[in-house]
Amino acid sequence: MKREKILPLIGFTLLLVCFSIALTRVFSRQRAAANPDEIVIRIAHWQLESGIRDAIDALARDYERLHPGVRIEQNPIPERIYPSWLRTQLVGGTAPDLIEIGKGSDDETLARFFVPLTEYVELPNPYNAGTSLAPLRWRDTFVDGLAGGDSYKPNLLEYYGVPLSMITVRMYYNVTEWKRILGDTPPPADYDAFVDICERVQKHAASTGETLFPIAGSNYGTPWFASSLIGSQTQRLAGRLDDTLVLKPNPIETALQFATGRWTLDEPDFVNGLSLARQIGRFAQPGFIQANRDDATFYFVQGRALMIVTGSWDAPSFRALAPFELSAFRLPMPSPDHPRFGAGTYGLSSEADTPTSAAFGLTRASRHREHVIDFLHFLTSQKGNSTFSRVSGWLPSVVDIELPPLVKPFEPVLDGHVNGIGMDVGGGADVRRVVDSNLGALFDANVDVAKIQGILRSQLPDAVRSDLMRTVRQFVLNTARQDTLVAAQIILRGHHPDNAEHRRKQSELLEAQTMQELRRAWILHELEVPDSPR
Amino acid sequence: MSRPFPLRLLPGLVLLAATPLPAADSPPASSPWDQAALGLFKDAHASFAQQAAAADREARFGEAVTLINLQPKTDTNLDRAASLLTAIAATDATDELGVSSRYYLARIAQIHRASPDNAAALRIYRELAGLSSPHALAQRAVVHVALLELFDPRLAPAEIRPGFDRLAARGATLTDPSALRDFHLVMGDAALRFNLGETIALDHLLAADRAGIVRATTQRDTWVRIAELARRTGRNDVAITYYRHFLDKFLRDSRRLMITERLAALTATQPAEAAR
Numbered sequence: 001m002k003r004e005k006i007l008p009l010i011g012f013t014l015l016l017v018c019f020s021i022a023l024t025r026v027f028s029r030q031r032a033a034a035n036p037d038e039i040v041i042r043i044a045h046w047q048l049e050s051g052i053r054d055a056i057d058a059l060a061r062d063y064e065r066l067h068p069g070v071r072i073e074q075n076p077i078p079e080r081i082y083p084s085w086l087r088t089q090l091v092g093g094t095a096p097d098l099i100e101i102g103k104g105s106d107d108e109t110l111a112r113f114f115v116p117l118t119e120y121v122e123l124p125n126p127y128n129a130g131t132s133l134a135p136l137r138w139r140d141t142f143v144d145g146l147a148g149g150d151s152y153k154p155n156l157l158e159y160y161g162v163p164l165s166m167i168t169v170r171m172y173y174n175v176t177e178w179k180r181i182l183g184d185t186p187p188p189a190d191y192d193a194f195v196d197i198c199e200r201v202q203k204h205a206a207s208t209g210e211t212l213f214p215i216a217g218s219n220y221g222t223p224w225f226a227s228s229l230i231g232s233q234t235q236r237l238a239g240r241l242d243d244t245l246v247l248k249p250n251p252i253e254t255a256l257q258f259a260t261g262r263w264t265l266d267e268p269d270f271v272n273g274l275s276l277a278r279q280i281g282r283f284a285q286p287g288f289i290q291a292n293r294d295d296a297t298f299y300f301v302q303g304r305a306l307m308i309v310t311g312s313w314d315a316p317s318f319r320a321l322a323p324f325e326l327s328a329f330r331l332p333m334p335s336p337d338h339p340r341f342g343a344g345t346y347g348l349s350s351e352a353d354t355p356t357s358a359a360f361g362l363t364r365a366s367r368h369r370e371h372v373i374d375f376l377h378f379l380t381s382q383k384g385n386s387t388f389s390r391v392s393g394w395l396p397s398v399v400d401i402e403l404p405p406l407v408k409p410f411e412p413v414l415d416g417h418v419n420g421i422g423m424d425v426g427g428g429a430d431v432r433r434v435v436d437s438n439l440g441a442l443f444d445a446n447v448d449v450a451k452i453q454g455i456l457r458s459q460l461p462d463a464v465r466s467d468l469m470r471t472v473r474q475f476v477l478n479t480a481r482q483d484t485l486v487a488a489q490i491i492l493r494g495h496h497p498d499n500a501e502h503r504r505k506q507s508e509l510l511e512a513q514t515m516q517e518l519r520r521a522w523i524l525h526e527l528e529v530p531d532s533p534r
Numbered sequence: 535m536s537r538p539f540p541l542r543l544l545p546g547l548v549l550l551a552a553t554p555l556p557a558a559d560s561p562p563a564s565s566p567w568d569q570a571a572l573g574l575f576k577d578a579h580a581s582f583a584q585q586a587a588a589a590d591r592e593a594r595f596g597e598a599v600t601l602i603n604l605q606p607k608t609d610t611n612l613d614r615a616a617s618l619l620t621a622i623a624a625t626d627a628t629d630e631l632g633v634s635s636r637y638y639l640a641r642i643a644q645i646h647r648a649s650p651d652n653a654a655a656l657r658i659y660r661e662l663a664g665l666s667s668p669h670a671l672a673q674r675a676v677v678h679v680a681l682l683e684l685f686d687p688r689l690a691p692a693e694i695r696p697g698f699d700r701l702a703a704r705g706a707t708l709t710d711p712s713a714l715r716d717f718h719l720v721m722g723d724a725a726l727r728f729n730l731g732e733t734i735a736l737d738h739l740l741a742a743d744r745a746g747i748v749r750a751t752t753q754r755d756t757w758v759r760i761a762e763l764a765r766r767t768g769r770n771d772v773a774i775t776y777y778r779h780f781l782d783k784f785l786r787d788s789r790r791l792m793i794t795e796r797l798a799a800l801t802a803t804q805p806a807e808a809a810r
Binding site: 108417512529 | 567568570571572573574575578592595596599600602603630634638641645646670671674677678681682684685686687711712713715716719720723726727746747748749750751752755758759762763766786787788789790791792793
């Protein structure tokens with residue numbers, strides 16, 4: 001047979017095979033769904049990292065053993081296509097029962113396609129029976145009381161998600177190489193010890209000719225470290241700028257104070273922060289600021305860098321990829337008694353505000369609502385979440401769980417001080433753009449701090465003001481939307497005077513509106529803008 | 535010789551694959567007000583608009599308050615909403631729906647129009663505030679008057695204090711817990727920001743707390759502010775109480791260490807209080 005005829009035939013055959021497989025899967029799913037004796041709970045998420053699927057799988061099998069007749073199907077979806085996949089599934093009526101929320105799930109999507117979980121989270125989790133958590137409301141069994149992350153939606157005044165984990169940022173290190181090069185040297189307790197370790201690694205590499213850098217740098221993880229270092233230097237400055245007496249810097253207030261000249265880039269503490277942050281650049285591979293997350297990961301797992309800064313979510317993947325023992329420590333900071341960088345700092349910052357993450361919502365399309373809630377209870381019981389943490393290597397979201405040794409280094413440190421002002425003044429998109437576009441200069445050893453200040457001085461004020469006006473517009477959008485919600489609650493309260501929920505929701509909405517309008521009014525006052533365009 | 539691929543089967547396969555799935559894009563809530571409460575403004579608006587009786591003031595009110603959030607936001611929709619609200623208020627300007635309609639006319643002018651008209655909004659808010667009505671939105675109008683008057687960047691510094699005092703007197707008549715709370719939150723914030731006196735700021739924030747703060751985020755910041763203001767003004771008993779409230783309720787907050795240290799310093803100077 002001629003080659004020209006074989007190739008199309010192979011193509012058509014492959015197409016037919018794929019199509020047949022797809023059809024078989026669709027029909028087998030329909031058959032399974034149609035089986036009255038079996039309940040199938042489908043769960044979808046974008047956590048493709050090693051360990052997470054194993055953990056959910058392990059819990060699913062445990063649950064199936066406890067509940068014969070129930071089958072759990074897991075459906076991991078790549079992060080890049082997750083929002084569009086989610087939308088298609090929800091609109092098409094083919095959504096799984098449980099879906100990780102946070103990407104592509106705005107308020108309207110949640111209201112339309114997901115079940116509010118408020119009535120459930122106010123009751124105890126039955127799977128906690130016999131434990132110290134037994135008498136607690138389900139929401140009180142989570143480290144953040146479900147107040148953070150994607151669990152509670154303040155505009156909708158309902159809980160929509162139940163989280164499995166939380167995340168922290170750490171300096172990971174290659175234990176095998178660490179011991180080989182540094183012997184019994186413990187992880188650094190402060191910034192000077194960290195610098196000493198980095199310099200020893202550099203000396204070792206120079207003397208042996210090995211290609212080994214102290215840190216695998218990238219435009220992904222290194223700026224976090226830099227911002228933390230600046231934050232450490234500006235703790236006392238933040239205290240001096242605490243005009244509203246809340247003992248914690250608020251990004252909007254900080255930006256506004258910058259825009260109105262209450263503080264400048266010449267503040268000695270901020271200058272110290274810049275000086276400190278740029279020092280870490282000399283410990284990373286050359287040209288690291290052009291490297292992305294994957295490049296840095298590659299460097300690290302290949303053993304060409306001793307350390308890397310990233311979130312706790314990467315730990316299972318690193319363990320799967322790296323042919324060496326792995327551990328982690330907190331990002332080191334200068335102590336208050338540091339002769340050069342101690343003046344502006346109170347000490348290590350607290351991680352008590354770490355919110356929960358990886359929250360799952362129940363879809364309205366689910367035909368087994370009570371079973372799904374039961375499975376969620378099981379996943380987030382003290383025992384279930386402990387299993388999740390042990391198998392996945394991720395932090396648990398539930399309180400009073402003893403952390404597995406591999407997870408222990410990522411445990412949020414609750415003691416410590418409030419962090420100061422970071423490099424991204426106010427944290428808005430325009431400031432972020434200015435900072436990102438000048439990372440090269442920040443970490444360039446040939447550029448002095450005064451020049452970096454000059455660059456920021458010329459670009460930051462406009463960016464800060466632009467971000468503040470964007471914040472004002474966002475406040476207007478929020479409060480405008482809440483107007484209709486308030487009207488609905490007022491009417492519903494009139495229809496159902498005995499229903500305390502409508503009173504609570506009306507009160508909460510009005511309070512939320514007031515706080516946003518108050519801050520908006522202050523921004524406009526300080527920027528001397530009499531009226532704010534929508 | 536190979537047989538050609540049976541292309542005539544393809545249309546059948548394509549049709550099979552394209553069999554439509556049941557749509558799930560239907561509103562989950564039953565009544566239009568429930569839909570509106572869930573933020574499903576389009577569905578709620580369609581339901582209200584179908585309730586044909588023009589004399590049904592509540593349905594027309596529903597139509598108006600959902601129109602103001604229909605996307606895309608247009609002047610035509612806002613004009614129609616304003617017209618509906620004006621008609622409702624014309625029937626009776628002081629009953630439940632009349633007051634609500636006037637309130638939303640002010641909101642349209644202040645928040646919803648592309649070019650806000652704060653003067654028009656302020657005029658309506660003042661009228662509503664002047665009613666001395668127990669209606670929640672009439673009392674809430676006082677909060678908006680405070681926000682618009684005190685934070686107007688054109689206000690000369692010398693005018694802030696008299697304006698603040700006038701508003702404080704008006705606020706004394708509020709009875710609705712939400713309006714009372716929000717009014718004192720605004721006044722406390724203004725007193726602090728415009729340097730009108732830490733004692734005055736403290737008293738307003740304490741009044742707000744007594745009225746009932748419901749959001750944890752507002753509560754934790756307000757309690758810290760109360761404690762800090764109390765410490766600075768020498769009302770150590772109040773400071774100790776609120777530092778303790780904070781530590782008891784907010785078990786995970788990065789301010790705990792600082793607050794614990796401040797509480798320890800205060801209780802060290804007040805042994806009797808420390809023994810409590």
